[in-house]
Amino acid sequence: MRISLTLLCIVSLSLVTTTYAQRQRSGTNRDSDRRNVEFLLAEAEKYYLIEDYSKALDAFFKVIEEDDKNPVAHFKVAQIYILEERYKSALSYAQSAVDFDPDNKYYYLQLADIHARLTNYADAARTYEELMKRIPGTDEYLYELAALYLFEREIDKGLKTYRRIEEAFGKSSEISYQIQKILIAQGDVEKAIEEAESLIEAYQDEPEHVFALVDLLLNQGQNGRAIPYLEGALRDFPENNRAHLVLADLYRREGKADSGIEHLTLAVTDEEVNLDDKLRLLTGYILLVPDNEELAASLKTVTASLVDTHPAAPQAYGIYGDLLFQAGDKSGARAQYIKGVELDPSNFEVWQNIVAIDWEEQNYEQVVTHTEEALELFPNQALLYYYNGHALYLQKDYEESTFALEQGKRLAFRNPDLQGVFHGLLGDAYNALKQYPKSDRAYEDALRLDPDNLFVLNNYSYFLSLRGENLNRARDLSTRLVELEPDNSTYLDTHAWVLYQLGEYQSAANYLKRAVNQGSPSGTILEHYGDVLYRLNRVDEALKQWERALEEGGHSELLNQKISDRQLYENQ
Known part of the structure; x- marks a missing residue:
């Protein structure tokens, strides 16, 4: 027994010793493993910092082999894959990092970022929700969460998230405007207006929120509802020039x-208000002038104030000219336009206005002067050559007229309608110069572009009849003319005169009778009618028409002799 007990003690002592030794070796191994993992992590991080991502990956993978639940290694592998834009490869490692250390916010942020890059917005949103639920003090990521819900068309969740932001951080204009946009998109305009009003209440010293609400109302077509807010803004901020601008525009839109x-006056005379805004506002008012004389008088005062406020701005004179033009003061308008181009001659539209007024007043000398000035600046504008050449023609300066018209014709090659006008006028000018081949060619060119050009059909056929040349062509042209305009007395007269030259007196008389019966016939038509009647041996009737032509005026130099001699005389 004594031996046995001794042996038992020896064995027990041996087991204890062995167990202790094993425990010693186990603790030593763990420390060694930890040190090895730490060493491998340090090596991997070294490669990561010098951007040798291939070696860094190998090192981090070795860490995972040693410690497969090491969140840092999984996080870093995912980070390298993100840098290499291998987002699908990164996803599982990022998820593992979160799983192995669910209290590290950066792991959630990385995972959410990868989901977003893969357009897995719902998963990204879910990750942010988990982050904020798990880790206190992370409400700042509500902004990203709201954006993700909107990307996913989860409008209600987005709206609720914005409300959570307000609860966490208080009311802000940025979030309030987002909420307003969502409510409008949902069709709940009234709630959007309430939200805008709550923002105004929260920031009473910031008038821009009032204007934001006004814009909201205007976009919803609720112009009248916006006015009280602006009136209130002016009571609180009387120096706010923008309120005057918008109110002036709103009253105009509302018919007030x-x-x-x-x-309008306060806005226009305020030097701090942008000139373009003033011009835009005034333009809307000027359009109302033709129907409102009182308004026209008020606007003249306002626009004169604009010129006084901006004496060096050519646009101010331009819009003053526009107002006077609309009010019927064409000469006054031209004077303002001229002041404008003296300051800035580069505005082609203003030159057009000046020339158009000259033309309307039949001041052809001024047309020539102003078009020549404009052509110095705009030598490629065909329209200026049209006005210049036509005015010169009307002043009987045919040589200069043809030069201008030829220039304009070449520039109008992309505008067939305008080119046709040039051809027609050239036909007239060359005819006046007795350069008949050029005249006929110009008319034919015009008719090729527009076979029904009334102006050309009339003049070409009439001049051929006066020359007694190519009368069959003249008859074709004048026949088409009266087909197109059967009740025009001038065109009936032209066709009749072609027939007269062809000796078809009865047909000519029929057309001239129709022309006379149109009412208020010219002296030329009456004289022609008398000539035709004379050819038909109806002398008394011819004399009567000649006498009417004498009373009417606009007849030939031979009319008095025809009447006194009761005899037909014709230019040879």
Whole structure:
């Protein structure tokens, strides 16, 4: 027994010793493993920092082999894959990092980022939700969460998230405007307006929120509803020039232009208001002038103030000219336009206005002067050559007229309609110069572009009849003319005179009778009618028409002799 007990003690002591030794070796191994993992992580991080991502990956993978639940290694592998844009490869490692250390916010952020890059917005949103639920103090990521819900068309969730942001951080204009946009998109305009009003209430010293609400109302077609907000803004901020601008515009839109004049005046005379905004606003008012004489008078004062406020701005004179033109003061308008081009001659539209007024007033000398000035600046504008050449023609300066018209014709090659006008006028000018081949060619060119050009059909056929040349062509042209305009007395006269030259007196008389019966016939038509009647041996009737032509005026130099001698005389 004593031996046995001794042996048992020896064995027990041996087991204890062995167990202790094993425990010693086990603890030593763990420390060694930890040190090895730490060493491998340090090596991997070294390669990562010098951007040798291939070696860094190998090293991090070795860490995972040693410690497959090491969150840092999984996080870093995912990070390298992100840098290499291998997002699908990164996803599982990022998820593992979160799983192995669910209290590290950066792991959630990485995972959410990868989901977003893969357009897995729902998964990204879910990751942010898990982050904020698990880790306190991460409400700042509500902004990203809201954006993700909107990407996913989860509008209600996005709206609720914005409300959570307001609960966490208080009211802000940025979030309030987002909420307003969502409510409008959902068709709940009234709630959007309430939201805008709550923002105004929260920031009473910031008038821009009032204007944001006004814009909202205007976009919804609720112009009248916007006015009280602006009036209130002016009570709180009387120096706010933008409120005057918008109110002036709103009153005009609401058909209350007279109420807007005061605000318009204050806006226009405020040097801090942008000139373009003033011009835009005034343009809307000027369009109302033809139907409102009182408004026209008020606007003249306002626009004169604009010129006083901006004496060096050519646009100010231009819009003053526009107002006077609309009010019927064409000469006054031209004077303002001229002041404008003296300051800035590069505005072609203003030159057009000047020339158009000259033309309307039949001041052809001024047309020539102003078109020549404009052509110095705009030598490639065909329209200026048209006005210049036509005015010269009307002044009987045919040589200069043909030069201008030929220039314009070449420039109008991309505009067939305008080119046809040039050809027609050239036909007239060359005819006046007795350069008949050029004249006929110009008319034919015009008719090739437009076979039914009334102006050309009339003049070409009439001049051929006066020359007594190519009368069959003249008859074709004048026949088409009266087919197109059967009740035009001038065209009936032209066709009749072609027939007269062809000796078809009865047909000519029929057309001239129709021309006379149109009412208020010219002296030329009456004289022609008398000539035709004379050819038909109806002398008394011819004399009567000649006498009417004498009373009417606009007849030939031979008319008095025809009447006194009761005899037909014709130019040879």
